[in-house]
Amino acid sequence: MIEKETFWIVTCLLGVGTFLIRFSFLGILGGRALPGWVLSHLRYVAVAVLPALITPLVLWPPATGGKTDTARLIAALAAFLIGLKNSIVGAVAAGMGTLYLMQFLLG
Known part of the structure; x- marks a missing residue:
């Protein structure tokens, strides 16, 4: 101690x-007032931090004891693809729906 x-x-x-x-x-x-180059770099902070927070939860989820789960990987991919074309709400809905569907289908 x-x-x-x-x-x-x-x-x-x-x-x-x-x-x-x-x-x-x-x-x-x-x-x-901050210089323009600082403001342009600060614009990407959220884009860099959010994947760093989410990726470990997708690859090694606590719900499965840290084992990679196919259902979560497919749901993350679906959310990513929908998020590229649509809104954040659409990405969340697609990810949740895909996760529930894949857990139902895969057991």
Whole structure:
């Protein structure tokens, strides 16, 4: 176990570090206009983060004990393909419908 004093020192230092990281964006840059190249890069943050969050849940889902499931792979592919052509709502509906159908058909 970690000593009580060490725990609180580390906790306080991490809190200060977290504050400084957030303050660097909100406090220092909050009132200024960002350059165009920064704004163009920030546009792709959600596109990069969302697949990184979803991919492990599709490839190694907790519901199957971490084993890759064919039904989830097919549902993810269906949601991706519908999402390319239609709206997000259509992609979610297609993914859910395909997942339920494939789980029913595959057992």
